[in-house]
Amino acid sequence: KxxxxxxxxxxxxxxxxxxxxxxxxxxxxxxxxxxxxxxxxxxxxxxxxxxxxxxxxxxxxxxxVGHGNKEVLAATVAQMEKVSYIHTASYVTSSAEDLANFILEVPPGGFQHGLEKAYFCGSGSEANDAALKLARQYFFEQGQPQRKWYVSRRQSYHGTSIASMSVSSNLPRRIPYQDILMPNVAFVSPAYAYHDQRATETEEEYAGRLIAELESEFQRIGPENIISFIAEPIVGATSGCVPAPKGYFTGVRQVCDKYGILLHLDEIMCGMGRTGTYFAFEQEDIQPDLVAIGKGLSGGYAPVSAVLISKKIVDVLKAGSAAFNHGHTYQSHPVTCATALAVQRIVRRENxxxxxxxxxxxxxxxxxxxxxxxxxxxxxxxxxxxxxxxxxxxxxxxxxxxxxxxxxxxxxxxxxxxxxxxxxxxxxxxxxxxxxxxxxxxxxxxxxxxx
Ligand code: PLP
Missing domain, CATH: 3.90.1150.10 (Aspartate Aminotransferase, domain 1)
Structure with a gap:
């Protein structure tokens, strides 16, 4: 020592x-x-x-999967030898398709997450940005352009870009940019039992109080003006691994459904097996509309993240403009996808x-x-x-x-x-x-x- x-x-x-x-x-x-x-x-x-x-x-x-894994290295080199870059406006590689299918696949008896497509980008912030835009486009294409608001929680972190920082409440990171962040974001209380659950309250009652607060915030803004509610199922860097009280996310799902508001879960830190289930939201038995994943997707071997998109959103876009109005230079990058696929195969094979x-x-x-x-x-x-x-x-x-x-x-x-x-x-x-x-x-x- x-x-x-x-x-x-x-x-x-x-x-x-x-x-x-x-x-x-x-x-x-x-x-x-x-x-x-x-x-x-x-x-x-x-x-x-x-x-x-x-x-x-x-x-x-x-x-x-730890550092220096030779299998991941071999898969990365093999992909580089085949093709290291294509532009997704015209091309696709099997590595991106295979990764999407692999991570969305529900194994026999597995949790039915209801997510249909994966959009790959480079960082967690980009994944949340893409999810915020997808959610807006979902309503825009249905003739609801007045939906301009996002609701998030205090003591949350969703990224470093202007949009993802706008829905975050990591104050030290926000302070210099406060005046240029998106104004149409409202914040409700975090689910933080250690500090906020009252001595007289059960866990369920505490969850109920938070849901009631969320619903009254929806009503204050006007639910017809709200695009989505964004939250980390287990809050990472701003609080330190704080799970919500039992029943909280079930209640959140119900209130979002009641007003047709999308539920966008940020599993960048807590997803991909980190909490003992593939997604953390499985532990509350809910189906979100959008899920952002990153970090554990490639285990750090390549900069890759994704938005996972539910059928409901895919169907609306298909019937509307038939495209996601977005696009990155490194979207579905052949090598980062091959690397992530190798990592995910190890996770599955080694249980x-x-x-x-x-x-x-x-x-x-x-x-x-x-x-x-x-x-x-x-x-x-x-x-x-x-x-x-x-x-x-x-x-x-x-x-x-x-x-x-x-x-x-x-x-x-x-x-x-x-x-x-x-x-x-x-x-x-x-x-x-x-x-x-x-x-x-x-x-x-x-x-x-x-x-
Ligand atoms: N969302 C959560 C929950 C995170 O923990 C992070 C990063 O720590 C992000 C989003 C942003 O991801 P990135 O740093 O890859 O942009």
């Missing part, structure tokens, strides 16, 4: 602007360099300083989702046994291999740390110095709540490493 602490400490450098190598790349910080990674294999990342880090968060819940559900029970027990008595650990929650540990200053009152204390970031730094990567979130959303770290290792992490 001391060796790791020394080598990770050595690896922390301040940006040296006199060194040519440090000048060109726009890092996240303009004054600090991130750690340089020279290789990665399985659940470990190897730094140029010589330290090896256990990737306990798979990047940001991305690397579902990694079932494994995730089982290991998730073990992880839950280990986290609770190890940390629930810690002075500043307020709440431990999650599903599958997607767990958040939330920190508070006072466990009895749930008083939070000041945003400037960066508690989650400090925990991340300490863990890193001991050779473990966890993913931090700051207590800066809605002022104070949700100071956490996420534990989300590769789904094929060994039991020894998990321990």
């Amino acid at each position: 001391d060796d790791i602490a020394n080598t990770t400490a050595e690896a922390t450098k301040t940006l040296d602007l006199t060194k040519e190598k440090d000048v060109g790349l726009m890092h996240r910080s303009l004054v600090e360099l991130p750690y340089e990674v020279v290789s990665a294999s399985g659940s470990y990342i190897h730094l140029s300083s010589g330290a090896s880090i256990l990737d306990g968060c798979a990047g940001a819940a991305v690397a579902i 990694l989702i079932q494994r995730c559900a089982l290991l998730g029970m073990l992880l839950e027990k280990m986290l609770i046994d190890a940390f629930s008595d810690c002075r500043f650990v307020g709440n431990i929650r999650g599903r599958g291999l997607f767990w958040g540990i939330e920190f508070v200053k006072d466990k009895a009152t749930k008083e939070t740390f000041a945003p400037s204390q960066h508690f989650g970031y400090n925990v991340q730094q300490k863990a890193f110095k001991l050779g473990l990567a966890v993913y931090p979130g700051a207590a800066t959303v809605d002022g104070v709540r949700g100071d956490h770290v996420i534990v989300a290792p590769p789904l094929n992490i060994s039991v020894v490493d998990l321990g």
Whole structure:
């Protein structure tokens, strides 16, 4: 541990602007360099300083089959040897078609998700943008151009583009752009039992209160003016793996149906098996209209994401303009699709989702046994291999740390110095709540490493 602490400490450098190598790349910080990674294999990342880090968060819940997988590499190279790029205005490759069919396929006895088509793009933000536009086009083609509003939740994150940021409430990321974001977005309360469920309320009653709030927001805007409601089934980076109370998404589905409003679920972080089922929404037994997926789709081996589109939307577009009025240069990219397909085949063949559900029970027990008595650990929650540990200053009152204390970031730094990567979130959303770290290792992490 001391060796790791020394080598990770050595690896922390301040940006040296006199060194040519440090000048060109726009890092996240303009004054600090991130750690340089020279290789990665399985659940470990190897730094140029010589330290090896256990990737306990798979990047940001991305690397579902770990790093350096040779089968994925071979599939990627094979596709490059066949064809590395085509423009989708005129062409398609079997890798994109096969990936769409593979991920939409419902295995015998599997969950009927009702999703019919996949639109592939490059990042989670692009997938949510595409879903926001698809939803608008769905109503436009039915002669309802007055539908201009999106409803989202506070303490949510859907991406970094202007549109996906507009429906997000990650305040630190929004602040400089607040005045240029889309104005036609309303926010309702997050489903956040740890902070908001009243002592006198059951889980079902709390869910009912949130649904009533959503419905009254729909009525305030006028439901005939609303396009969609967007939500993460299990909230990732803004709160730290927060599942909704039981019955919440069933109620959301009912209220959306009552007013003909589309339900757009963002499974970019929590989807593709991460929570122990293929989609997190399966656990609430609902069928969404649009689903955005990313991260685990290619497990980080290629930048690819998708919007999964229900039959209802496909049918309206087919009967109307017969096209999705969108289009990316790298849409359905042959190589990224081949890479993602290789990852998904491994997940299915090795039963990694079932494994995730089982290991998730073990992880839950280990986290609770190890940390629930810690002075500043307020709440431990999650599903599958997607767990958040939330920190508070006072466990009895749930008083939070000041945003400037960066508690989650400090925990991340300490863990890193001991050779473990966890993913931090700051207590800066809605002022104070949700100071956490996420534990989300590769789904094929060994039991020894998990321990
Ligand atoms: N939606 C959710 C739930 C996410 O967690 C993220 C990224 O963290 C995004 C959307 C945006 O994805 P990307 O960073 O690939 O654009």
